Amino acid sequence: MTPNRVWEAEGPAGVEAVWLDDPDEDVEGIEATEPSSIEETVRVGWRVRLSDANGPHIFEQQAYIRERDAQIGWMRVMCSGAIPLTESYG
Numbered sequence: 001m002t003p004n005r006v007w008e009a010e011g012p013a014g015v016e017a018v019w020l021d022d023p024d025e026d027v028e029g030i031e032a033t034e035p036s037s038i039e040e041t042v043r044v045g046w047r048v049r050l051s052d053a054n055g056p057h058i059f060e061q062q063a064y065i066r067e068r069d070a071q072i073g074w075m076r077v078m079c080s081g082a083i084p085l086t087e088s089y090g
Contacts, residue, residue, distance in 0.1 A: 025052045041066055056085040
C-alpha cells in the first residue's frame with residue numbers, strides 16, 4: 001500500500017515500475033531503520049529524502065517480508081506518503 005494506491009507486482013520489474021515511476025524526483029538520501037523479527041516475518045524500513053518541483057520532502061516505508069527459497073516470497077509495504085520538509089526538521 002503506497003499513497004493513493006494498493007498494488008501487486010510480479011518480480012523485480014513489476015516493483016520497479018511502481019516505485020520508480022517519477023523521473024522528476026531526485027533522491028537525496030536513504031536511511032535504514034532498525035529491522036526486527038516476529039517469528040518468520042522480518043520488518044525492515046527506510047526513510048527517503050527527495051526533491052522535486054514542489055521542493056524537498058521525506059517519506060518512510062515499512063516492509064514485512066517472509067523468505068521462500070532464499071528469496072523474498074511474500075512482502076507487504078506501507079508508506080507514510082510524502083511529507084514536505086521544513087527548516088526545523090533535522
